[in-house]
Amino acid sequence: MEVDRADGRTRNQLRPLACTRCTLNRAHGSATWSQGETKVLAAVFGPKAGTKKNENPEKACIEVIWKPKTGQIGKPEKEYEMILKRTLQSICLLTVNPNTTTSIIVQVVNDDGALLPCAINAACAALVDAGIPLKHLAVAICCCLADGGYVILDPCKLEEQRTKAFAYLVFPNLLASVHRKGSLQVEVEPVEHGIITSVTRGVMPVEDYLRCLERGRAVSAKLSEFLRRSMQLQAPSDSPTAG
Amino acid sequence: MSPMNGSGDLSSEMEVDAFRHLFPLRFHERHLLESIRPDGRPLGRARDTTLALGAVASADGSALAKIGCTTMLAAIKMEVMTPTVESPDEGCIAVEFHMPPICSPIVRPGRPAEVAPVVSKQLSDTILRQVVVTFSGMIDLKDLSLVSGKAAWMAYLDIYCLDADGALFDTALLSAVAAFCHLKFPMVSLNDDGRLVVVSGESKGGKSGKEAVNKEQRKLNLISIPFSLTCTLHKNYILADPTAEEESIMETLVTVVLDSSLRLVSFYKPGGPVLAFTSAVM
Numbered sequence: 001m002e003v004d005r006a007d008g009r010t011r012n013q014l015r016p017l018a019c020t021r022c023t024l025n026r027a028h029g030s031a032t033w034s035q036g037e038t039k040v041l042a043a044v045f046g047p048k049a050g051t052k053k054n055e056n057p058e059k060a061c062i063e064v065i066w067k068p069k070t071g072q073i074g075k076p077e078k079e080y081e082m083i084l085k086r087t088l089q090s091i092c093l094l095t096v097n098p099n100t101t102t103s104i105i106v107q108v109v110n111d112d113g114a115l116l117p118c119a120i121n122a123a124c125a126a127l128v129d130a131g132i133p134l135k136h137l138a139v140a141i142c143c144c145l146a147d148g149g150y151v152i153l154d155p156c157k158l159e160e161q162r163t164k165a166f167a168y169l170v171f172p173n174l175l176a177s178v179h180r181k182g183s184l185q186v187e188v189e190p191v192e193h194g195i196i197t198s199v200t201r202g203v204m205p206v207e208d209y210l211r212c213l214e215r216g217r218a219v220s221a222k223l224s225e226f227l228r229r230s231m232q233l234q235a236p237s238d239s240p241t242a243g
Numbered sequence: 244m245s246p247m248n249g250s251g252d253l254s255s256e257m258e259v260d261a262f263r264h265l266f267p268l269r270f271h272e273r274h275l276l277e278s279i280r281p282d283g284r285p286l287g288r289a290r291d292t293t294l295a296l297g298a299v300a301s302a303d304g305s306a307l308a309k310i311g312c313t314t315m316l317a318a319i320k321m322e323v324m325t326p327t328v329e330s331p332d333e334g335c336i337a338v339e340f341h342m343p344p345i346c347s348p349i350v351r352p353g354r355p356a357e358v359a360p361v362v363s364k365q366l367s368d369t370i371l372r373q374v375v376v377t378f379s380g381m382i383d384l385k386d387l388s389l390v391s392g393k394a395a396w397m398a399y400l401d402i403y404c405l406d407a408d409g410a411l412f413d414t415a416l417l418s419a420v421a422a423f424c425h426l427k428f429p430m431v432s433l434n435d436d437g438r439l440v441v442v443s444g445e446s447k448g449g450k451s452g453k454e455a456v457n458k459e460q461r462k463l464n465l466i467s468i469p470f471s472l473t474c475t476l477h478k479n480y481i482l483a484d485p486t487a488e489e490e491s492i493m494e495t496l497v498t499v500v501l502d503s504s505l506r507l508v509s510f511y512k513p514g515g516p517v518l519a520f521t522s523a524v525m
Binding site: 053054074075076078079082086089090201203 | 349354357358360361363364365368494495502
């Protein structure tokens with residue numbers, strides 16, 4: 001029952017992660033993030049002066065452009081843009097630079113399952129690379145429900161297509177929770193138990209969704225460790241880091 | 244702080260209105276402290292919902308749904324087409340969601356609403372949900388087949404937003420489901436060239452070789468009916484069914500879609516952090 005998956009991973013095992021920063025010379029910040037075969041490149045330009053028409057000028061504005069690997073831009077791309085935009089709006093400190101626009105361009109290099117979480121992770125790394133002020137980091141994970149009713153993490157494309165239901169979850173990631181200094185009981189539940197974003201496809205019973213949440217939260221600690229390590233190692237040099 | 248309870252005279256009523264526009268967040272928070280919302284609803288109550296079937300006489304199925312002021316008109320037209328080679332006994336559904344400028348002052352002819360393609364994609368995901376292994380959608384596409392390999396129905400579902408006042412996805416889903424419930428298949432018959440044509444009214448004697456392929460007008464079977472609820476979260480309060488004003492000030496929006504057997508179809512939340520266990524929403 002252990003090794004059910006096509007590539008021999010266990011249920012909770014993620015694909016090999018790799019993160020590179022400063023890939024593009026002219027962008028203010030850029031990062032590539034790959035999980036197994038899925039690879040996404042994100043670039044950040046900003047803050048630029050002025051906001052778009054319907055946006056609030058007292059806050060900074062975030063604009064996301066999603067470029068698919070092939071084909072024209074259609075509704076799925078617009079949906080991804082909106083999800084990314086709202087997710088990133090909640091992690092950025094918008095009041096620091098009011099009346100400015102920060103553009104984030106996401107380019108899909110290869111899609112082998114769990115595309116949206118990969119893109120969110122790449123965008124977050126690119127924002128850190130650009131030095132945009134953030135409240136906390138975000139880590140994204142894809143959990144899907146296999147036939148036996150158990151939860152598997154980070155599916156590849158074949159697994160994603162065959163599964164009944166899957167969920168993309170994004171969790172916040174604070175510095176305090178990593179270093180475990182003091183108590184985090186600010187409110188009734190600590191902040192890192194919250195979900196920033198959740199998108200589900202397919203029908204699943206409620207208990208399974210809650211199980212996906214728990215599993216995703218447990219794994220987000222590992223992902224955040226990887227993210228922070230790759231941030232630190234890259235500080236002076238340009239050499240890529242593999243996770 | 245200007246007085247909140249204007250008691251009938253014009254000057255204090257003007258101040259309340261001005262306060263509402265100048266400091267909308269404080270205006271709403273002041274209401275939340277009393278566990279009520281500006282339009283008098285308690286926090287957990289949705290607005291009045293009305294549904295009218297058969298709103299468009301010329302369409303094969305249609306419905307008009309209203310949740311509070313948000314109005315959506317859904318209509319389905321059926322057309323015969325040849326199915327694809329990979330799935331010869333399945334029909335097809337095309338979902339389009341339109342937000343014409345009539346619905347809201349933010350939408351102008353040259354500037355389509357950002358939210359329109361997103362709602363459209365969410366709707367088509369919820370309605371279709373084709374999965375290879377198990378079928379978990381609302382409609383079985385095999386129901387839409389006429390002659391296997393040769394002819395199948397193509398349903399064009401168009402949803403027009405006539406008034407956008409918050410909770411767009413809920414109203415759109417409600418009108419789409421109602422339109423599918425109201426749908427009656429038109430009668431078709433085989434004409435001389437061997438092609439299927441739609442016959443209007445009762446089948447007449449007519450030319451030789453013409454017989455009705457589907458004898459009676461039947462309705463479409465819905466496997467499980469999804470229903471949804473949108474809520475906004477603000478600090479510790481959960482507000483059900485927000486209006487457009489509430490949606491624009493409170494950033495966090497959650498949409499939960501459940502089907503008739505109370506399984507979760509979708510839990511959609513783009514936005515700020517929320518505490519877990521929001522099963523209170525359901």
